[in-house]
Amino acid sequence: EAGVAQSPRYKIIEKRQSVAFWCNPISGHATLYWYQQILGQGPKLLIQFQNNGVVDDSQLPKDRFSAERLKGVDSTLKIQPAKLEDSAVYLCASSLVQTNSPLHFGNGTRLTVT
Amino acid sequence: GENVEQHPSTLSVQEGDSAVIKCTYSDSASNYFPWYKQELGKGPQLIIDIRSNVGEKKDQRIAVTLNKTAKHFSLHITETQPEDSAVYFCAASRGYSTLTFGKGTMLLVSP
Numbered sequence A: 001e002a003g004v005a006q007s008p009r010y011k012i013i014e015k016r017q018s019v020a021f022w023c024n025p026i027s028g029h030a031t032l033y034w035y036q037q038i039l040g041q042g043p044k045l046l047i048q049f050q051n052n053g054v055v056d057d058s059q060l061p062k063d064r065f066s067a068e069r070l071k072g073v074d075s076t077l078k079i080q081p082a083k084l085e086d087s088a089v090y091l092c093a094s095s096l097v098q099t100n101s102p103l104h105f106g107n108g109t110r111l112t113v114t
Numbered sequence B: 001g002e003n004v005e006q007h008p009s010t011l012s013v014q015e016g017d018s019a020v021i022k023c024t025y026s027d028s029a030s031n032y033f034p035w036y037k038q039e040l041g042k043g044p045q046l047i048i049d050i051r052s053n054v055g056e057k058k059d060q061r062i063a064v065t066l067n068k069t070a071k072h073f074s075l076h077i078t079e080t081q082p083e084d085s086a087v088y089f090c091a092a093s094r095g096y097s098t099l100t101f102g103k104g105t106m107l108l109v110s111p
Helices: none
Strands: A005-007 A010-013 A019-024 A030-038 A045-051 A053-056 A065-068 A074-079 A087-097 A109-113 B004-007 B010-014 B019-025 B032-038 B045-051 B056-059 B064-067 B071-078 B087-091 B103-110
Touching: A005 A045, A010 A019, A010 A030, A019 A087, A019 A109, A030 A074, A045 A065, A045 A074, B004 B087, B010 B019, B019 B087, B019 B103, B032 B064, B045 B056, B045 B064, B071 B087
Parallel strands: A010 A109, B010 B103
Antiparallel strands: A005 A019, A019 A074, A030 A045, A030 A087, A045 A053, A065 A074, A087 A109, B004 B019, B019 B071, B032 B045, B032 B087, B056 B064, B064 B071, B087 B103
């Protein structure tokens, strides 16, 4: 089966600019996650979708981050405006079901904010 | 919320030796404990997982043990090979909650 696809792989922007990341999960996976991974740390959940509904966005900085999954398949994550501390790898993951199910990660988008 | 502590942060072994990585969790209701391997430039990949109704699980050279009373679980890799070099993450969750990850262990296997 095809894995989780993410684009772009790398992005460099200046602070206060905006950026968007795209994710296409594994076919048939209803649950989609966006994680932020700062260098040297474990992934931290930003938002979880079940189909096209938000399940958990408690750790999403909503003043600057937004995400959508309009048709319950692809998802986009946006940052506007970016700050230096947003430099990280943004990982998308999907799982077949919501409960205690293995996550399948994409290779991430490495964002550098200068 | 859940808190997962992982140690050591770095581990160097000789090829053929065993490696052990340990994690503790804070939420006694957590019941799912996966381990992920992350190679440079790639996303984490699940290598083994264990649920709270099982004390140990093995898959070839990899094993995971769980002690619910002490709230800790460990990853054991035997006969390590250079291709085992990577960053390993433990994680924990319960029910519908999302995974909480440890900070990772960088494993270096020297030939």
